[in-house]
Amino acid sequence: MSTAAPTQWKTLPAPGTPAAWIERAAEVAALLATDAAARDKAGATPYTEIQLLKDSGLVTLLGPPAHGGGGQDWTTAYRVIREVAKADGSIGQLLGYHYLWNWAARLVGTREQWEHVEAEAVRQTWFFGGAVNPRDTDVVVTEHGDDLLFTGAKTFSTGSKVSDVTVLEGVLEGTDQHIFAIVPSDSEGLVFHDDWDNIGQRLTESGGVTIDGVRTPWASAAGYVDKEFRPRVYNTLNVPTIQLVFISFYLGIAAGALETAATYTRTKTRSWLHGGYDRAVDEPYVIDTYGDLTAKLWAVEALADAVAAEGQKLHDAPDEVTERSRGEFEVRVAAAKARATEVALEVTSRIFEVTGARATASAEGLDRFWRNIRTHTLHDPVAYKRREVGRHVLTGELPEPTWYS
Numbered sequence: 001m002s003t004a005a006p007t008q009w010k011t012l013p014a015p016g017t018p019a020a021w022i023e024r025a026a027e028v029a030a031l032l033a034t035d036a037a038a039r040d041k042a043g044a045t046p047y048t049e050i051q052l053l054k055d056s057g058l059v060t061l062l063g064p065p066a067h068g069g070g071g072q073d074w075t076t077a078y079r080v081i082r083e084v085a086k087a088d089g090s091i092g093q094l095l096g097y098h099y100l101w102n103w104a105a106r107l108v109g110t111r112e113q114w115e116h117v118e119a120e121a122v123r124q125t126w127f128f129g130g131a132v133n134p135r136d137t138d139v140v141v142t143e144h145g146d147d148l149l150f151t152g153a154k155t156f157s158t159g160s161k162v163s164d165v166t167v168l169e170g171v172l173e174g175t176d177q178h179i180f181a182i183v184p185s186d187s188e189g190l191v192f193h194d195d196w197d198n199i200g201q202r203l204t205e206s207g208g209v210t211i212d213g214v215r216t217p218w219a220s221a222a223g224y225v226d227k228e229f230r231p232r233v234y235n236t237l238n239v240p241t242i243q244l245v246f247i248s249f250y251l252g253i254a255a256g257a258l259e260t261a262a263t264y265t266r267t268k269t270r271s272w273l274h275g276g277y278d279r280a281v282d283e284p285y286v287i288d289t290y291g292d293l294t295a296k297l298w299a300v301e302a303l304a305d306a307v308a309a310e311g312q313k314l315h316d317a318p319d320e321v322t323e324r325s326r327g328e329f330e331v332r333v334a335a336a337k338a339r340a341t342e343v344a345l346e347v348t349s350r351i352f353e354v355t356g357a358r359a360t361a362s363a364e365g366l367d368r369f370w371r372n373i374r375t376h377t378l379h380d381p382v383a384y385k386r387r388e389v390g391r392h393v394l395t396g397e398l399p400e401p402t403w404y405s
Contacts, residue, residue, distance in 0.1 A: 014057050018076040021061060025083035028056050033087035033256075037365025039203065040090070046203045049091050050162045053098075054125050058084070062099055063122035074099075074241070074315055075308045078248040082301075085252025086259065089372035090203035092252050096245035097158050100238070101128035101167045106318075107238050108180055109222040110230065117182060121165075129163030129185060131156075131209050135403075139170035139211055141179050148179065148221060150214045157209035160185070160192035168214065177229060180222040189214040200368070200375030233326055234318040236401035237311075240326075240333040244311060247304050247333075247340040250373060254297055254344040257369035261351035262290065264364070269356045286354045293347050300339045307332045327398025330405060334385040341382045344373045380404045 006027065015021045031052060039046070053059050061077055063069020077099050085092025105117035120126065131139075131154040139152030150170045157166070163185045172179055183190065189212040196207035223229050269280035277283050311329055314321050348370035352359060359366050388405060391397040399405040 009056055014070060018072060018079070021058075021070060021072055021076055022079050022083055024056055025058060025080040028052060028058060029084050029087035031087075032084070032091060036088045037363070037368060039088070040365060040368045041362075043202045045161050045205060046091065046094070047162060049088070049203070050094070050127055053084075053091070053095055054127065058095060059098065059125055059127055060122045062102060064118055067119045067122040069118070069122040073312050074244070075305070075312050078244055078304070078308045081245060081248040082252035082255070085249035086256035088203070089249055089253040089256075089369070089376075090201050092249035093201055093204050093376065094159050094162070096249055097130060097242075098128045098163075100242045100245055101130045101159075102126075103241070104130075104167055104180065104238060105182065105222060107241070108235050110225060113220075113222060124164070126164040127159070127162060128165055128167065128182075129157060129159030129205075130167040130169075131160075131211065132167055132169040132180070133157075139168070141170040141172045143173075143218075144215070146218050147215050148181065148218055150181070150183075150211045150216070153208060153210050155208050156206050157192060158204050158206040160205045160207065160209060162205055166190065168211065168216075170211075179224070181216045181220045182222075183214055183216050183220075187214050187216075198375055200371035200373070232319070232321075233323055234314075234321045236326060237314060237318075237321065237329075239401065239403065239405060240311065240330045243333050243337050244304070244308055246376065246379065247336050250340045250344040250377065251297070251301055251304060253369055253372050254347040255301075257348045257351055257366070258290075258293060258297060260366065260369070261355050261359075264355045264359055264366070265290075268358065269354070280354075280356075289350060289354045293350060296343045297347060300336070300343045303339060304336050307336045324398065326401070328392075330399045330401075331388055331392045334388040334399070334405075338382050338385045338389070341373075341377045341385075345370075345377065348373050 015024050032049065057070065058080060060068065061070040061072050061080060065071035081092050081096040084095055102121055105114035133154045133156045139150055139154065142149045150168050152170060165182050166185045167180060167182055169178060169180050171177065191210040193208045196205060218227060223235065265280050265286065271277045271280045271283055275283055280286055310332060314325060314329060351366060355366065388399045
């Protein structure tokens with residue numbers, strides 16, 4: 001992959017409309033696609049890929065225009081994630097997590113805190129990582145005068161080595177209060193491990209991290225004023241927001257798989273010798289499979305876009321978010337997550353039926369799409385997403401805000 005950003009990115013103004021930003025994401029994806037299979041196989045830390053996201057401006061998409069950010073909303077961010085993930089699911093995930101951790105200051109922090117974070121993030125082109133695995137409760141936060149010390153470990157820390165800043169999460173010693181804070185990724189005591197060796201999403205740098213007395217001022221504790229947390233319902237919108245991030249790169253990976261497979265079928269797949277057709281593209285079962293998978297993908301893309309628009313209304317008026325509006329939104333996200341998971345798994349698996357045995361060659365890299373989807377869709381059981389929807393339909397119950405709902 002070329003390490004240089006296209007010349008026009010450096011000479012032309014940044015995109016000014018959602019469509020223009022999506023087109024910029026498509027340009028990034030085209031560069032990533034040139035050697036996506038080889039990079040997946042190599043599994044090297046994606047420093048060059050992250051620099052590409054910075055050079056293209058995608059990193060500052062959600063940032064305030066007053067400081068040079070794109071000023072776009074989440075409906076555009078989700079489409080941008082989807083576009084990048086068509087070419088490289090790992091980089092799509094990293095970009096999506098970056099958007100969420102950047103936005104976390106606004107979700108949880110005070111106005112003063114998030115305005116400062118967002119301004120600095122744009123000015124310095126920060127790329128965000130996060131050591132916030134809610135199933136690990138072994139990070140303890142202790143007070144040291146006007147400072148806080150984070151000590152412990154996390155099993156997963158997505159974006160670790162390629163990030164400029166990291167969101168830390170821990171429990172204040174002697175309480176059940178969770179504290180989030182943004183610290184430089186090169187902070188003393190923050191040690192990222194090279195132990196991410198999973199079958200998919202290989203370039204996400206999602207390995208473990210040791211947090212050995214990482215110091216940060218009390219003033220950086222998101223949402224705390226005079227050492228007391230100021231809760232809002234909007235704080236709990238982090239889960240449906242990141243679940244829509246998941247949906248976005250699932251759909252991007254599925255779309256990329258379908259596009260890559262279709263190109264292979266047109267150019268390399270041989271018709272079946274007993275089928276009576278000269279070209280694979282004329283085989284009825286091939287035509288039917290592509291039609292079936294495309295229809296399913298288009299349907300869930302439309303659902304995801306509709307749910308994203310519903311969520312944007314909540315982001316536009318954070319102080320007006322109620323437990324009911326938040327809960328109803330989470331149900332809609334759960335429904336989209338369930339369908340996106342099922343369709344993406346089906347698409348990335350069934351493409352081999354219409355590409356043929358030679359398409360399983362390692363050099364083609366078609367397996368990476370399924371491996372990426374299979375790996376990340378295990379983040380939380382999809383059955384519990386369907387349960388949220390079913391209970392709401394039958395009893396009107398709304399999901400209780402947790403780390404996963």
